[in-house]
Amino acid sequence: MKLLSLKCPHCQLDMEGDNNSRVFFCRSCRIGVDFSRGQEREFPLECVAPEIERPDAVRYFAFWVFHCRYRWDPPENAGLDACTAPFWVPAFFIKNISYFGDIGLYYTNRGLAPREERCRRIPAFPADRGETHAAVYPMVYATSREAARQRQVVELTFLSTKLVWVPFYESGHEFVDSLLGWTYPSGALI
Amino acid sequence: MKVTLVNCTHCGAPLPLVPGQCICRCAYCRNPYYLDQGQPPAVVLADELSAQQARAAVLAALRDPRIEPGFLSRTFFERATLFYIPFSEVRGIKAGWAPSEAGKGGAYTFSHVSFEYLEPANDLSAISLEVLDRNIVEAAMLRARQVPFRPAEMRRRGVVLPAAPRNPVQTGAEGHDIRDTVETHLRLVYFPIWEITYSYRGMVFRSYCSAVDGAMIMVNGLRNHRRKLMLALVGSFSLALLLGRGIRIAINLVSRIRLGPMPLLVAGGVVAGAALTWAVLYPYLWRLFAFREEISISGELSTLRTISYREGALLRFSRRFVRRLTGEPEEDPGQ
Numbered sequence: 352m353k354l355l356s357l358k359c360p361h362c363q364l365d366m367e368g369d370n371n372s373r374v375f376f377c378r379s380c381r382i383g384v385d386f387s388r389g390q391e392r393e394f395p396l397e398c399v400a401p402e403i404e405r406p407d408a409v410r411y412f413a414f415w416v417f418h419c420r421y422r423w424d425p426p427e428n429a430g431l432d433a434c435t436a437p438f439w440v441p442a443f444f445i446k447n448i449s450y451f452g453d454i455g456l457y458y459t460n461r462g463l464a465p466r467e468e469r470c471r472r473i474p475a476f477p478a479d480r481g482e483t484h485a486a487v488y489p490m491v492y493a494t495s496r497e498a499a500r501q502r503q504v505v506e507l508t509f510l511s512t513k514l515v516w517v518p519f520y521e522s523g524h525e526f527v528d529s530l531l532g533w534t535y536p537s538g539a540l541i
Numbered sequence: 542m543k544v545t546l547v548n549c550t551h552c553g554a555p556l557p558l559v560p561g562q563c564i565c566r567c568a569y570c571r572n573p574y575y576l577d578q579g580q581p582p583a584v585v586l587a588d589e590l591s592a593q594q595a596r597a598a599v600l601a602a603l604r605d606p607r608i609e610p611g612f613l614s615r616t617f618f619e620r621a622t623l624f625y626i627p628f629s630e631v632r633g634i635k636a637g638w639a640p641s642e643a644g645k646g647g648a649y650t651f652s653h654v655s656f657e658y659l660e661p662a663n664d665l666s667a668i669s670l671e672v673l674d675r676n677i678v679e680a681a682m683l684r685a686r687q688v689p690f691r692p693a694e695m696r697r698r699g700v701v702l703p704a705a706p707r708n709p710v711q712t713g714a715e716g717h718d719i720r721d722t723v724e725t726h727l728r729l730v731y732f733p734i735w736e737i738t739y740s741y742r743g744m745v746f747r748s749y750c751s752a753v754d755g756a757m758i759m760v761n762g763l764r765n766h767r768r769k770l771m772l773a774l775v776g777s778f779s780l781a782l783l784l785g786r787g788i789r790i791a792i793n794l795v796s797r798i799r800l801g802p803m804p805l806l807v808a809g810g811v812v813a814g815a816a817l818t819w820a821v822l823y824p825y826l827w828r829l830f831a832f833r834e835e836i837s838i839s840g841e842l843s844t845l846r847t848i849s850y851r852e853g854a855l856l857r858f859s860r861r862f863v864r865r866l867t868g869e870p871e872e873d874p875g876q
Contacts, residue, residue, distance in 0.1 A: 354547055354556075357564065357573035365573050370563050370689040371582040371728070375575070389577050444632055444726060446682065448655065479582060484726065487636055487653075494651045503650060524684055538683040541584070541728075 353389050360384075360393070367475055374413060374442055374478035374514070378470045383413065383514040387481020394482065398516045399465035401529030409471075409529075411516035412540070413442035413478040414455060415485040421493050421507040435510065438489035439463065442478035442514065446539045454528060454535075459492050465517075465530055475516065476540070482512060547576065559692050583690035583729035585625065586681055588698075588752035592621035595735035598755045599748045608762035618739045623699025623752060625731040627662040628678055633725035662704040662729060668736060669747050670759060678732050681753040690731065704729050734758060 357366050359377035366375035366384060373387040376396060385392040398411070417438045426432035439458035445451060486509070493504045519540075520527040526535045547556045549567040556565050556574060563582060566573045590598070596618055603613045636653035659675060695701050733752035738745065741763065749758040795804050 352547070353577040354550065355575045355577065356550070357575050368564065370691075371584055372564075373582075386575050386577065444728075446632075447657070479728075480726070487634060490651055491634070491636060491653050494653070536683045538586075538681075538685055538687065541682075541687060 355386055355391060360391070369477045371479045372477040373481045376413070376475060376478075376514075376516075381470065383478070385482045388483055392482060394512055394514050396470075396514045396516065397467050398470040399518075399530070400468040401518045402465065403527075403529050403532045405520045405522070405527065405529070407520040407522045407527070409473045409518045409520055410526075411473060411475040412519045412526075413475065414458070414515045414517055415440040415442055415480075415482060416513050416515050417486065417489045418510045418512075419489045419493070419507050420510055421489075422505050423497050423502040424505045425502065436462070436493075438492055439515075440480075440485040440488040441540075442480050442485065443476060444480060444541050445535070446541055451535055451539045452533075454531075454533065455488065456492055456495075457531065457533070460496065461531075463530060470516070471518075473518070476519070478514075486512075549574070562690065562692065581629075581727040581729050583627075583704075583731065584687045585690055585695065585731040586685040586733060586753050587688045588623060588733035589685070590735065590750070590752045590755050592623075592735065594755065595621055595750050595752065596737055598750045598757065599737045599739075599760065602748065602750075602757045602760040603762055605760065605762075607765055608760070609765050610767075612741055612762050616739045616741050618737065619745075620738050622736045622738070624668055624734050624736055625695055625699060625701045626665065626673065626734060627702060627704035628659055628730045628732055629662040629704075630657075630659050630728045630730050631725065632657045632728075659730075663702045665702075667700075667702055668749075670734075670749055673732075673734075673758060677751055677756050677758060678730075681732065681751055681756070682730065685753045690729075695731070699733070701731070 357368070357375060358364070359366055359380055359382070361380045361382070362377065364377060364379060366377050368375035374383050374385050376383050378396075381396045381398075383394045383396045385394065401409075417440065418435065419438055420433060420435045422433040424432070437459070439455045441453075441455045445453060489509070490504065490507050493507060497504050518529040520529060521537070522534075524537050526537055526540050527533070528535075547558060548554065549556055549570060549572060551572050552567060552570040554567055554569040556567060556576075558565060558576065562576075563578065563580075564573065564575055600613065603616070632655075634653055634655045636651070638651055659679060661673065665673060692701060735750050735752050737748045737750070739748075740746070744763075746761040748760045750756065751758060791808065795808075798804070
């Protein structure tokens with residue numbers, strides 16, 4: 352049984368999170384600390400500006416963004432066999448993902464590059480998916496993406512990892528994504 | 542029982558540890574801590590229904606035609622108890638490199654499969670509920686607000702059933718397909734239900750409804766015996782006719798044979814034996830003609846509602862996703 356302090360290692364303020372959180376955040380230092388491996392691991396945190404404005408209440412949802420380089424086989428005609436891409440993986444779980452879809456996969460496939468802004472004073476949704484869990488998905492996403500092009504991913508390298516807060520709107524019993532405008536029932540994002 | 546004491550690293554005061562709670566704050570120096578106890582995180586579905594609303598939902602359900610019509614008017618509501626029932630929610634993904642079918646010389650391909658299931662983390666023997674429909678819980682989970690697990694507050698509001706979650710981590714090879722469980726997530730979900738206790742002419746009944754959306758889980762009452770009573774009356778009348786006819790024939794026979802009082806004594810013995818048999822079997826035959834037979838309705842009441850909600854929700858959201866993916870315009874709600 353390990354006891355870890357929830358004070359920010361830089362500014363000594365209390366970090367944000369709740370009982371289910373595995374990743375805790377410090378807004379002032381813009382860092383996220385992952386406790387899922389039983390030790391503190393620090394990652395940079397960014398906040399993105401919403402693309403869609405709505406009058407509803409807003410909450411930040413955390414995503415892991417992995418910048419990865421991967422190679423595929425067979426190479427293209429021009430001899431190209433590798434690329435670098437950001438992979439968005441939700442730092443929360445999605446219930447019935449086959450019904451409601453994986454929003455991280457959609458962000459990844461659309462190649463989102465949202466505008467960054469300063470962190471707003473809005474509550475954050477608990478992030479209970481640690482970096483170790485989330486790091487599986489770049490390979491899964493790359494495999495599914497390249498399988499559509501009749502190619503196989505043979506190697507994937509992680510270049511950098513960061514946490515990104517995306518605003519979501521709470522509309523009744525639904526959460527609405529502020530980047531794509533997609534809707535999820537409130538219990539599906541957990 | 543294992544008791545563990547953990548002290549604050551700043552001031553040395555004992556920390557207020559509650560099973561299932563991962564974060565705590567020192568009561569003296571107010572320092573926050575994350576405690577990795579190796580227990581699964583827990584979440585609670587918010588109970589939106591008050592006891593009065595739950596009682597109203599049970600009252601509405603007791604108007605079911607299968608329940609005795611006079612049952613509702615003579616029912617006395619005794620108490621309403623909130624129960625938090627734990628469910629283990631397991632999600633994960635099995636992924637890994639496996640030898641490709643067409644590959645030669647050690648070629649491997651990456652494959653993955655995700656899984657998700659929900660199972661009760663308690664056998665429900667503490668309450669008079671044999672089975673809890675999983676569809677009700679899943680529908681409630683999609684709809685409900687989720688609030689953090691605060692055991693002390695929950696115990697003030699109701700009864701928290703203990704959870705015995707299974708460890709879902711299974712890593713290993715499966716035949717020739719070498720895939721490891723690389724991500725497994727276990728979470729306890731506490732589902733609040735109302736137990737409404739009421740009595741009718743000295744008999745105590747309990748009904749259960751979801752405290753999230755008021756969906757009825759089980760309704761208990763007395764069976765509506767009007768039809769059965771009519772059948773019993775017609776049957777008794779027919780039996781009386783046959784019996785009367787039989788007795789008349791027997792008297793005729795006895796008067797013709799003229800064997801003296803012996804046959805009458807035998808007939809009297811047979812009737813006495815039948816009466817004795819009826820008296821002995823009465824507790825068992827009681828149920829056939831009794832007005833106070835209990836009925837437990839759990840299937841039609843709950844499942845129909847749950848399926849209709851689930852189907853509607855899933856269809857609506859899957860249509861939206863398909864439209865977004867294909868770029869089709871949204872349907873005009875006025876059409």
